[in-house]
Amino acid sequence: MSILQTTKKAVEQVTGIARPDRREVADLLRPRKANAFRFRDDGLVPNHPFWPLVVYRGAVTLPEDFDPAAVMEALFEANGWGDSWRNGIYNYVHYHSRIHEVLGVARGTAKVRFGGKMGRTLSLKAGDVAVLPAGTGHQRLSASDDFLVVGAYPESGTYDLCTTAAYHAKAVVTIPKVGRPRKDPVYGSKGPLLAAWDRD
Template sequence: MSILETSKKVIENVTGFARPRKQAVAGFVRQRKSNEFWFKDDGLVPNHPAWPLVVYRGAVELPEGLDPAAVMEVLFDANGWGDSWRNGIYDYVHYHSQIHEVLGIARGNAEARFGARKDERCR
C-alpha cells in the first residue's frame, strides 16, 4: 500500500472522515446482472470446476464526499469479508487455495487476467 493510501486509511479509521457508517453501505449496493466465467485447470492455477468467477459491473454506488476505497472496505467488512487492503493488484500469478477473494475497483480502472491462460474458458 502506498504511503498516501496508508495515511488516508489511518485517518479515516481514527476520525471517520470520508468513511461511511456500516449501517449505510447496504444502501450503496445496486442490483446488477452477474457475468459468470468458468475456467479449465490450466496446470498453473487450480480453478474450481463448479464455481465461476462472478463479475458485477457498477455494483456499488460511490457517493461524493466519501472515499471510494473506504466505501468498499466498509461494505466488505459489513459482509464479513475482512482483511481488506488497498492500492493495487499483484502483477504476477497467484491464487488462494483455502479461501475465495472479493475484489472491488474503487477508482480508476484495471486490467487483470483471472483463472486461465488467454482463450481457455471452458463454459
C-alpha cells in the same frame, strides 16, 4: 499498500471521516446480476473445480463525499469480509489456494486476466466488484495511473500466494476444501453469490 493509503485508511477508521456508515453503504448499492465465469485447470492455475468467478458490474456508487476505498471496505466489512487492503493487482499470474478473495475497484480502470493463460480478460472500472473462489488465477495486464483496488477475505480460510507450478499438486487438493462463505461480500446473506456457489 502505499504509505498514503495506509495513513488514509487509519484516519478514516479512527475518525469516520470520508467513511460511510452501514446505512449509507446500503444506499450506495445497485442491484446487479452475478456475471459468472468458469475456468479450467491449465496445469499452472487450478481454478475452482465447480464455483465460478462472479463479477458485479457497477454494483457500488462511489460519490465524492466518501473516499471510494473506504466505501468498499465498509461494504465488505458489513458482510463479514475483512483483513482488507488497498493496492493494485499483481502483474503476474497468481491465485490463493486456501481462501476466497473479493476485489472492489475503488478508482480507475484495468484489464485483468482471470483464470490463467486459458482464462478470460475482463475490463474493470470503478464500482465493479469481482469475487474469486479459491484457486482462481488473476493477473493485471494494464491499468490507468489511478487504479486502486480494495481486497478482502471471508471469515474462514488462510491467505497464501501461489505463483508457480510447484504449488499445483497441493492446491488441487486444498481448493475444494475451502468452505462457502456465509455472506456475499456485496449483497449479504441473500446475495447472488450464494446461489452461484451452491455446490459443497
